[in-house]
Amino acid sequence: MRIDIITIFPEYLSPLALSLVGKACEAGSLDVRVHDLREHAHDRHRTVDDSPFGGGPGMVMKPDVWGEAIDAVLSQPPAAGARATLVVPTPVGHRFNHAAAEGLAAQEWLVFLPARYEGLDARIAAHYRTRAEVTAVHEYCIGDYVLAGGEAAVLVMVEALARFIPGVLGNDESVLDDSFAPGADGLLAAPAYTRPAQWRDLSVPEVLLSGDHARIAAWRREQGLQATRDYRPDLLRGEGS
Ligand code: 6GU
Secondary structure, rough: OEEEEEEEOOOHHHHOOOOHHHHHHHHHEEEEOOOOHHHHHOOOOOOEEOOOOOOOOEEOHHHHHHHHHHHHHHHOOOOOOOEEEEEEEEEEEEEEEEHHHHHHOOOOOOEEOOOOOOOOOOOHHHHHOOOOOOEEEEEEOOOOOOOOOHHHHHHHHHHHHHHOOOOOOOOOOOHHHOOOOOHHHHOOOOOOOOOOOOOOOEEHHHHHHHOOOOHHHHHHHHHHHHHHHOOOOOOHHHHHO
């Protein structure tokens, strides 16, 4: 999979060279390219934002600068005829969840557009939805809080979706067992323990040492159910997202 990210803070994305995503890049299952938006700002101050039409606080990122940057990325497809899926991180978007991560992971080419300030000029999403090289423009929000910019959200989304790319996880079953995976019945995971069996004044639940796989599975299910009741009752009501 090819992932392009256009940002005014290229260094902000450097954690993508680490850990699971970094290994996937080294192995060739992921090709991540970070682009500096300011290379497409041509005035003396390399301006990327301006005040909002209609007034109000904050700044809006300029469509002409973003348009030139996105066009430059779209002119370098990973393969002839490849089409890009654009992703705009924004608090005013659909909730990014397990299903969204899985959907993005199925695409061959993702282009992330993290904005700072009050966001992108609204014509960017409108324009790129009409372009033949673009399959879709998704606007995603990662939670009910406001970030200073979309870069941290891009790190979150790329790490979440990378787990669905075949060969990226050491063990393909890890994705199925995740909390929120359909295979896990929509429940949170049970608590986990490792050696030593006795640590300070705490011992591991006896059932996990029993070797009785049916009892262990039943215990984990009950614990997952209890965790879900405690932390995320919305999931039990089928309201989870
Ligand atoms: Cl994706 N971007 C910003 N700026 N704030 C957010 C967000 C995204 N998701 C939640 N808050």
